[in-house]
Structures are given as C-alpha cells and as structure tokens.
Amino acid sequence: MANTALPASEAARLEPRRGWYRRNEIALTPWLFLVPGIAMFSIYVIIPIFQSFWISLHEWDGLGEMTWVGTANYERLLFDDRKFTVSFWNNVKWLVLYLLAIPMGLFIALFLNQTVRGIRFYKSMFFFPFVISQVVVGLVFSWFYLPREGLLNAILVFWGFEPVNILGDPSLATYGIIAAGLWPQTAYCMILYLTGLNAVDPEQIEAARLDGAKGWKMLWYVVLPQLKPATFIAFVVTIIGALRSFDFIAVMTNGGPFGSTRVLSFYMFEESLSEFGFRMGYGAAIAVVLFFIMLVFIAYFLWSMWRDEKEARR
Amino acid sequence: MFPTPLEKTSRAWQLTYQGLLPLALLFWLLPLIAVAVFSVKPDADFTNGNYWGVPSSFELISNYGRVFFDSDMPRYMLNSVLITVPTVIGAVALSCMTGFALGIYRFPGNLLIFFLFIAGNFVPFQILMVPVRDLTVNLGLYDTKLGLVLFHIAFQTGFCTLFMRNFIRALPYPLIEAARVEGVAEWRIFVFVVLPLMKPAIAALCVLIFTFIWNDYFWAVVLTQGPDAQPVTAGITAFNSQFRAAYHMMSAGSIVAAIPPVAMFFLMQKHFIAGLTLGAVK
Structure with a gap:
C-alpha cells in the first residue's frame, strides 16, 4: 500500500524503464486533448479574424486578384459614406435600448417569483419566446405590425387611435425592430434573474425586514447586490446580442425603408454579398470597425472574468 | 424570499395577483397568439378582410397539411x-x-x-x-x-x-x-x-x-x-x-x-x- 501512496511524479522517477510517453504523461495529456479543439477553433475563428484585417486593406470581389488599397476602405467608411453613419447610429440605438431588457427582465422575474399553483407553467411560458428562432420572431412581429392585417393596428383602431405603419416609416422602423428583439431578450434576462432570486439568502432578507426595509429600498440595498452575477451575465449577453442583431433586420425590413434600419452587421453583409457585385474588402473593413466596437466590451468582460479567476485561485 | 410571499400579503392583493397572472401572460404572448390564430384561418377570411374576427372555418389540418405536402x-x-x-x-x-x-x-x-x-x-x-x-x-x-x-x-x-x-x-x-x-x-x-x-x-x-x-x-x-x-x-x-x-x-x-x-x-x-x-x- 505504501508504494501506491507515492505521488505520480515520484512513481515515474522510480520506474525508469517506462516509455517516454508514460514518463511525461501528465505534461502531454492536456495538449493531446486540446489539439482537435484548438485546431478547429484556430482554422475557423482565430485565423479568420486576422485574415479579415488583411482583406480589409484590399479591394476584392471574392474571386479574382486582390488589389492593395491600403487604408482607402477605412477613409471612405469614416469620411464619405452616409450609409455607414446611419448604420453606426442605429447600432448605438440598439445598444442603448436593448439594455432595457435587463430591468424589464428583472421586473417580470420579481412578478413571477412566487409559489402559487401553476407558477412553473407561467415561468416557462414567459421564457418561451427566447427558444423561438429570431427569424420566426421577426416574422411574427412584422405581421403583428402590418398596417391593415396586423393585430397591433386592429387594437389601436379599436381604441380610437390612428393606425401606424411602423416598419414602413423610416423614423419608426428601427424602434419597431428593437421592440421585437427585446421580446426574447427580456425573456432571457428574466430567467437569469429568476435563478438568481432563487439563490438570494432568505436570512438576509428577513433580517432586513426586521430592520424595516421594504419595497424599493430592500430591492436596491439587499436584493440587487446579491443578484450581481446574474446582472453581469445579463449585461454580457444583451450587449453581444445588440451588436449581433442581424436576423431581425434581414427578415423584417431588409435594411429599409430607404436604408433607415441598417446596422453595421447588416450593412457589412450587404456590401460583401450584394447583388451589385461582391465588395469583400469594403465589407471586411466594416466588420473590423464592428469588431473594435465589440472589443471594448470583450476586454471588459474578460477582465472581470480574469479577476474572478484570480480570486478563485487564492 | 423577495418579493414578500403571497401568503403573507393581503387577501385583496392575492386575488389581484391570481387574476393578473393569466392577463399578463396573454399580453406577453399576444404576437404569438395572433400568428397561431392566423395559421388556422381559411384563405377566404383574408380576402374578405376578416383578419381578427372568428375564423369562418377551422382549417388547421388543411393549412398544416399543405405546409408538409405542398x-x-x-x-x-x-x-x-x-x-x-x-x-x-x-x-x-x-x-x-x-x-x-x-x-x-x-x-x-x-x-x-x-x-x-x-x-x-x-x-x-x-x-x-x-x-x-x-x-x-x-x-x-x-x-x-x-x-x-x-x-x-x-x-x-x-x-x-x-x-x-x-x-x-x-x-x-x-x-x-x-x-x-x-x-x-x-x-x-x-x-x-x-x-x-x-x-x-x-x-x-x-x-x-x-x-x-x-x-x-x-x-x-x-x-x-x-x-x-x-x-x-x-x-x-x-x-x-x-x-x-x-x-x-x-x-x-x-x-x-x-x-x-x-x-x-x-x-x-x-x-x-x-x-x-x-x-x-x-
């Protein structure tokens, strides 16, 4: 028995006849396990990021030779492209308004955090828009908004309001699409908060209650601090969701009316694979700009996770 | 537990909550319900402009059948x-x-x-x-x-x-x-x-x-x-x-x-x- 209690490294030293692999097993195994994953991830994710930078410095139709143009694509983007400006500001709108999903999700989670009969059914039904594909959600909302057949206008007219053609009006269309996007995103935030609320320490709540805290004060000073991990994740997924918004726009308006609902991700797609010929270089340049916007957030997320890792090690 | 468990609240709020739940769900799923209603309506309802009335006939099987076979x-x-x-x-x-x-x-x-x-x-x-x-x-x-x-x-x-x-x-x-x-x-x-x-x-x-x-x-x-x-x-x-x-x-x-x-x-x-x-x- 004494022999088996030796640490693995000791055992390896005592048995010099074992093969090279056996002697270095602990050092080698992780790399053998990592190779397939790292290979796939590098080929399809890491390397393409750098390739996109390279392509963005060229003019390229995707088939023929690439022509070096230096920073010309970027100069055109930043100083001479109204479509880019519109897309950029729409992205900002998406970012800001999409964050409403977090308080809305919290509100619904608080509403549903009870133990009445059938509450589990209600929780699943409230969550269920998140499971449906964004394409279908987009279609559902575009029919909901239809000027003649849509339910929204049927309700508006019933209450004596003027019908509105949300997706046909350049000043409203983006907001209509964001509202559609908020629907599943709110459901996601809700489920995060429901899980978080489940883990809130009941003793702290009771203690605070004895001290006379209730309502908003209780929420703000006692409950929300305990929901911090849920809020962090809700923040991460909402920001990423906002910057990735593509499906809704492609399905609901295809960028229109008059290009008023384009965002960078959609504009990039349009330029690269448009019917007027492929402008891959220009598209890649738009993607690089989007990447840098995202990088600000990615850096922040990674930094927070890194900090947690360091704490976990101690 | 936060918010206050329902058992510890007034009778009036308990009843309101029970009534509010289904209404809130109905409101939340409204766009989806609209689509579900559309999907069982006959073609004629759309040509007659009967978008939101009672379906003039119930076409679940024929509509979904066409999705699968047509x-x-x-x-x-x-x-x-x-x-x-x-x-x-x-x-x-x-x-x-x-x-x-x-x-x-x-x-x-x-x-x-x-x-x-x-x-x-x-x-x-x-x-x-x-x-x-x-x-x-x-x-x-x-x-x-x-x-x-x-x-x-x-x-x-x-x-x-x-x-x-x-x-x-x-x-x-x-x-x-x-x-x-x-x-x-x-x-x-x-x-x-x-x-x-x-x-x-x-x-x-x-x-x-x-x-x-x-x-x-x-x-x-x-x-x-x-x-x-x-x-x-x-x-x-x-x-x-x-x-x-x-x-x-x-x-x-x-x-x-x-x-x-x-x-x-x-x-x-x-x-x-x-x-x-x-x-x-x-």
Missing part, C-alpha cells in the same frame, strides 16, 4: 436536423476534451488558451464571414451541409469549452488524484472518472447547442443557398415567397419551423435552464 418545408426541416445533430455531437465531444484539459491540468498557457476560447466566442460573426466563406468555397463545401456543420462545430467549441471547463473545475479534485495514485492512465481517468460525472453538463449543452444551431440564420445564408442544403430558418424565406401574402400559410410555416427547439425546451426544461443560467449564481 412545399419544400419537409426538406428544409430534414436539412436542419442533418446540420444540427452532427454539430451537437461534434461540439460537445470536442469541448469535453478541451474542458477536461483546461479544467484538470495546470500548465503554462492554460488560462491564456481558455480566455482565447471565450474571447473568440464573443466576436461578431461578421469579422469571420469573408474568410470563412472563402475557406468553405475553396474546400468545395459551399452549399453543403458539411460546410455548415464544420464551421458550427468550430465556433460552438468556444462556448462549450467555457461551459465544460467551469463544470469540470467544480468537480472534486481528490477523485482524480486518487485515480492517479492507483496508477490509472490519464485517458482512462477521462473516460471512466470524469466523463460519467459530466452527464448533466453534456445534457445541458446538447439542448442549448441544438437550439442555437437550429435557430441560426446568418451562417445559413452565408454558406448555403437553395433547398439542397439550407436549413429551415433560411428556407422559410423561400417558403414565404411561394405563399406571398397568404398569411395563413406563412403563419403555419413559421410555427412548424419553430416547433423542434420549442419541443426540445419543454422536454428538457431543467437542463436547458441549468445550462443557460450557468454562472448566474455564485
């Missing part, structure tokens, strides 16, 4: 299955291995590789689009299911690794040490000690990835075209142009397209939510 929908659905299932298997298999390597071993570069996987997972798809499309065309995989599957496996490995690694990290480490002391080979530790403990994580990831991939639209339009390889999310646009302005058919079609992930969610709810809310609680 369009390319079944082909698109089959494509979706043939894209989603291999992706789930591939991504989960790869990430079990990467998660094991990053979660169990200490070696220089461990955290760096882990953060590379996380960072890649956050990246906007668009920056990958041109090179990945080019690569897929060069491999002769453009407009094939395999082309989509390979990309999806690679990209999902990022998220899955994050998930698996954190799960394995939380397993009791003495178990692995004990196995090592017994002289068990490292790969056998993976197969016989760690894998059996990972079942809940594997189940959660399977449902999550199934839903993500089934619902993917962007890569479907970038890497495929036409009914040979396109999944249902992209196929639905072709379906809609076949039934232009026939709202009852388009509604039925979208409901059919949405059913598999919804069914998956309701069947595997516990795993689904466990996967989605990983990290929401410390």
